[in-house]
Amino acid sequence: MGDQQVFRASTTAPVNIAVIKYWGKRDPKLNLPTNSSLSVTLAQSDLRTHTTASCSSSFSSPDSLILNGSPQDVSGARTQACFRELRQLRKQMEESDSKLPKLSQMPLRVVSENNFPTAAGLASSAAGFAALVRVIADLYQLSSTPTELSRIARQGSGSACRSLFGGYVAWEKGTEVDGSDSVAVEVAPVSHWPEMRALILVVSAEKKGVSSTSGMQATVATSTLFTERAERTVPKRMEEMKKAILDRDFDTFGKVTMRDSNSFHATCLDTDPPIFYMNDVSQAAVRMVEEINEAAGRVIAAYTFDAGPNAVIYYLAENEHAVVGLFKNVLGSKDGWAGSRGSAVKSNSEAKFNAKTAATLSEGVSRVILTAVGEGPISVDDHLIDADGNIIER
Amino acid sequence: MGDQQVFRASTTAPVNIAVIKYWGKRDPKLNLPTNSSLSVTLAQSDLRTHTTASCSSSFSSPDSLILNGSPQDVSGARTQACFRELRQLRKQMEESDSKLPKLSQMPLRVVSENNFPTAAGLASSAAGFAALVRVIADLYQLSSTPTELSRIARQGSGSACRSLFGGYVAWEKGTEVDGSDSVAVEVAPVSHWPEMRALILVVSAEKKGVSSTSGMQATVATSTLFTERAERTVPKRMEEMKKAILDRDFDTFGKVTMRDSNSFHATCLDTDPPIFYMNDVSQAAVRMVEEINEAAGRVIAAYTFDAGPNAVIYYLAENEHAVVGLFKNVLGSKDGWAGSRGSAVKSNSEAKFNAKTAATLSEGVSRVILTAVGEGPISVDDHLIDADGNIIER
Numbered sequence: 001m002g003d004q005q006v007f008r009a010s011t012t013a014p015v016n017i018a019v020i021k022y023w024g025k026r027d028p029k030l031n032l033p034t035n036s037s038l039s040v041t042l043a044q045s046d047l048r049t050h051t052t053a054s055c056s057s058s059f060s061s062p063d064s065l066i067l068n069g070s071p072q073d074v075s076g077a078r079t080q081a082c083f084r085e086l087r088q089l090r091k092q093m094e095e096s097d098s099k100l101p102k103l104s105q106m107p108l109r110v111v112s113e114n115n116f117p118t119a120a121g122l123a124s125s126a127a128g129f130a131a132l133v134r135v136i137a138d139l140y141q142l143s144s145t146p147t148e149l150s151r152i153a154r155q156g157s158g159s160a161c162r163s164l165f166g167g168y169v170a171w172e173k174g175t176e177v178d179g180s181d182s183v184a185v186e187v188a189p190v191s192h193w194p195e196m197r198a199l200i201l202v203v204s205a206e207k208k209g210v211s212s213t214s215g216m217q218a219t220v221a222t223s224t225l226f227t228e229r230a231e232r233t234v235p236k237r238m239e240e241m242k243k244a245i246l247d248r249d250f251d252t253f254g255k256v257t258m259r260d261s262n263s264f265h266a267t268c269l270d271t272d273p274p275i276f277y278m279n280d281v282s283q284a285a286v287r288m289v290e291e292i293n294e295a296a297g298r299v300i301a302a303y304t305f306d307a308g309p310n311a312v313i314y315y316l317a318e319n320e321h322a323v324v325g326l327f328k329n330v331l332g333s334k335d336g337w338a339g340s341r342g343s344a345v346k347s348n349s350e351a352k353f354n355a356k357t358a359a360t361l362s363e364g365v366s367r368v369i370l371t372a373v374g375e376g377p378i379s380v381d382d383h384l385i386d387a388d389g390n391i392i393e394r
Numbered sequence: 395m396g397d398q399q400v401f402r403a404s405t406t407a408p409v410n411i412a413v414i415k416y417w418g419k420r421d422p423k424l425n426l427p428t429n430s431s432l433s434v435t436l437a438q439s440d441l442r443t444h445t446t447a448s449c450s451s452s453f454s455s456p457d458s459l460i461l462n463g464s465p466q467d468v469s470g471a472r473t474q475a476c477f478r479e480l481r482q483l484r485k486q487m488e489e490s491d492s493k494l495p496k497l498s499q500m501p502l503r504v505v506s507e508n509n510f511p512t513a514a515g516l517a518s519s520a521a522g523f524a525a526l527v528r529v530i531a532d533l534y535q536l537s538s539t540p541t542e543l544s545r546i547a548r549q550g551s552g553s554a555c556r557s558l559f560g561g562y563v564a565w566e567k568g569t570e571v572d573g574s575d576s577v578a579v580e581v582a583p584v585s586h587w588p589e590m591r592a593l594i595l596v597v598s599a600e601k602k603g604v605s606s607t608s609g610m611q612a613t614v615a616t617s618t619l620f621t622e623r624a625e626r627t628v629p630k631r632m633e634e635m636k637k638a639i640l641d642r643d644f645d646t647f648g649k650v651t652m653r654d655s656n657s658f659h660a661t662c663l664d665t666d667p668p669i670f671y672m673n674d675v676s677q678a679a680v681r682m683v684e685e686i687n688e689a690a691g692r693v694i695a696a697y698t699f700d701a702g703p704n705a706v707i708y709y710l711a712e713n714e715h716a717v718v719g720l721f722k723n724v725l726g727s728k729d730g731w732a733g734s735r736g737s738a739v740k741s742n743s744e745a746k747f748n749a750k751t752a753a754t755l756s757e758g759v760s761r762v763i764l765t766a767v768g769e770g771p772i773s774v775d776d777h778l779i780d781a782d783g784n785i786i787e788r
Contacts, residue, residue: 223660224622224623224626224627224657225619225622225623225627225657225660225661225664227622228618228619228621228622229618229619232618233618233619255666258666258667259666262663262664262665262666262668263618263619263664265663266617266619266660266661266663266664267619267660269656269659269660269663270619270656270657270660271656272649272652272653272656273652273680273684274656274680276677276680279674279677280673280674283670283673286667286668286670290667
């Protein structure tokens, strides 16, 4: 023990799906966005990254990271920025209290696992960097708040900053050149509006052609419509969305969610060359949600699409049968209904829908994920690295 | 004869496909647009409307119009506006010269035929209203210029005003409340740049869900990005496009054509509810054009999409093998290659292309049309109504 001691901490961190989209950086190095964004954090029982960070003077340099069993390159600027900033905070603590072990000088060994199929095309980098930053902060016993840590996680992956909170989370773009005020803040905790649910339709697709990082920079550089979105459309929607959440007003929440998703994809299409993330299956999901809302006579379901064809459909628990029941009727044979959430839903076979839309969905959706609004990162005792610093094989 | 005489005139009129898109009306009744637009008139040997107008005091009221063998409703405000304005111009002539027969007081009998499949989803209303206005002007022996007639045709169908000219045609939005300066003008005649060709990929699709008329009004009412397009993006592109045409600069012509098509569809997607005209097949056509241009190392092909999934691909005659040859390699089994233009093209089997893109195209394209820049309306002696006023059965 002593100098050879292995220090460990473990956490799980959630995925978040934005309802006001982040698209465009004003500073690519610091991941400073051109507009604020707002997301719902999703339950970790369904989608989460589990990460253990350890350090020991017995570890050989350099720092290492293993994700889903595969060693990752940590030399990239983004991961290095996270390691450097967290070490710096630890170093300050160590300098003010000489009794503290010098963890900041020890190599880091980090192991991370996702509980969802990476092939699903779900943005896992948000959960990944949120877990990485949270777990190293825990390992270093930093007193930083989630908002303070969000400034660091943002440099790993922009949207990761929002995964440091549960519930409803805003990432305020900030105005400072150094990004010090570009941080995530809680709009409302899960408990404020716990009835929010999400149905994810995973669309079978090739690997996406354009990564978000290069795609959003192309949009900023070439779209003539983008500035209008970033400077006027989104600021207005951020206020509408915050109010809708505080008022638990699903009608406004849903309308703004759908319009902002479409606005984001419109700027992608206005990029040169154009970026298409939505395909015929995505369009069918839009149509199905429109049919559900038309039948209900109000907005009870709201679609949103990230940088890929998958649909995320938000709804309230009370409307589960009308929303998810219809999708179960059409997609009941797909993977994903076996869990407790999915098996609780009765197929809604009375609802009317367009047969062509249903056929396109059925052909193109490979699996469904049923989830809900959920908590932020959770510290756990279930370590992926043993007390001797060895990776635990599972 | 005498009062029983049947007066006749016949014309053919072309289709035009915009390279700067018309989308949005500032006055729906007068069809006054929110932005100027610019189009290429296509050859009538491939796509045209053939119309005969006749009038006689022996005809019974009201006016009648038969299109492709089916009687049409002419009581709509748009057709009525065209009839009324043309009659008014004739009436002025009759009042200043009492020897002229009183054609303005006689019922009109109009017969019209398209030489292209209406099921193809090609905007036929432009050719249709251009032919209607041109042929009645001929019947009435009006001295009005094409630009003066374009003010009338515009009230029938906005884009029809551009089909009164051949070659390269601008529709200047105008600023007058009465629409008197919202007219079409020639940018350059066919002879200025006769090498322009167009390949149309007709995509098998359901009937389009949203008509242009209601679609564009929804965009004006709900898209937050639309104003930027109409007020700043398009005016700049109109100047770039006119210069490109005058300079015979295909690189700029192609780039601006593609960007403006994407900008238009972006505002459709930003509409609430979103309007999708492009589908997976359209996206594959985009990708194929991108591959062609990449292989060439410059822009030799330019796609554009109207309010539907069909692709129109402009190119210069000198690049026919590189552009059309590749499509023939992929789509050689489809209808449309038998004509003189199509059979002259050798399939380009050496060119590389993405197999998935090609499969999507092959699955979704039902026929091709090969055409070129062409002349404006042509007066013809081939009448669809005989000297006694009877419709000639064919």
